[in-house]
Amino acid sequence: MKARVHVMLKDGVLDPQGEAVKHALGTLGFSGVAGVRQGKVIDLDLTATDAAAAEAEVRVMCEKLLANTVIEKFTVEIL
Amino acid sequence: MKARVHVMLKDGVLDPQGEAVKHALGTLGFSGVAGVRQGKVIDLDLTATDAAAAEAEVRVMCEKLLANTVIEKFTVEIL
Numbered sequence: 717m718k719a720r721v722h723v724m725l726k727d728g729v730l731d732p733q734g735e736a737v738k739h740a741l742g743t744l745g746f747s748g749v750a751g752v753r754q755g756k757v758i759d760l761d762l763t764a765t766d767a768a769a770a771e772a773e774v775r776v777m778c779e780k781l782l783a784n785t786v787i788e789k790f791t792v793e794i795l
Numbered sequence: 796m797k798a799r800v801h802v803m804l805k806d807g808v809l810d811p812q813g814e815a816v817k818h819a820l821g822t823l824g825f826s827g828v829a830g831v832r833q834g835k836v837i838d839l840d841l842t843a844t845d846a847a848a849a850e851a852e853v854r855v856m857c858e859k860l861l862a863n864t865v866i867e868k869f870t871v872e873i874l
Contacts, residue, residue, distance in 0.1 A: 722836055737837065740860055746852065751840035757801055758816065761830035773825065781819055 717762045718795040719774045723783045724755035758782055767794045796841045797874040798853045802862045803834035837861055846873045 725731050731753050738752040760777075764770040774792045783790040804810050810832050817831040839856075843849040853871045862869040 724836070724838070734837075737861070741856060744856075744859055746856055748842040748852070749839060750842055753838045755836045755838070757803070757834045757836040758813075759803070759832045759834070760828055763827040763829055773827070777820060777823075777825055780823055782816070 717764055717770050719760045719762055720793045720795055721758040721778060721782055722755060722791045723788050724753060726787055726789050729787045770794055796843055796849050798839045798841055799872045799874055800837040800857060800861055801834060801870045802867050803832060805866055805868050808866045849873055
C-alpha cells in the first residue's frame with residue numbers, strides 16, 4: 717500500500733524557499749506568479765494492508781518525525 | 796488560479812533523503828515501511844485565468860527552473 721504525505725509550512729510562517737522561487741520566476745519573465753509556497757512530499761511504500769490502520773500509522777510518523785508540527789502542517793493520502 | 800507541482804527524483808536515481816527517512820522510521824519502531832522517496836511540492840498562486848494556458852506555462856517553469864529534468868520528473872496539477 718502506498719501513502720503520500722505533504723508537509724507544508726503553516727500559513728503564517730515565512731517561507732524563504734518559496735519567496736526565492738517566486739523571485740527567480742519573476743527574473744525569468746514569468747510575471748503572472750502572485751505567490752509560491754514550497755514544501756516536501758514523502759511517498760511511503762507500506763507493507764500494511766488495511767487502509768485505515770495505515771493512515772493512522774502514517775499520521776503518527778508525521779507527528780514524530782516527518783513534520784515539525786510547531787511550524788508545519790501535513791496531509792496524508794492513502795493511494 | 797492555483798497550481799501544484801510535484802518534483803520527484805526519477806525512479807532509477809538514488810534518493811539519500813528518502814533512505815535516511817526510511818532508516819529513521821525503522822529506528823523509531825515503524826517496521827512496515829518498505830520504501831521512501833522524498834520530493835518537493837511547490838504551490839503556485841497564478842494570476843492566469845485560463846487553465847490550459849496556466850498548465851502550459853507552469854510546465855515551462857518546471858523545465859526552466861523548478862525541476863532538474865536530467866534526474867527529476869515533475870507533475871503539474873491545476874487546482
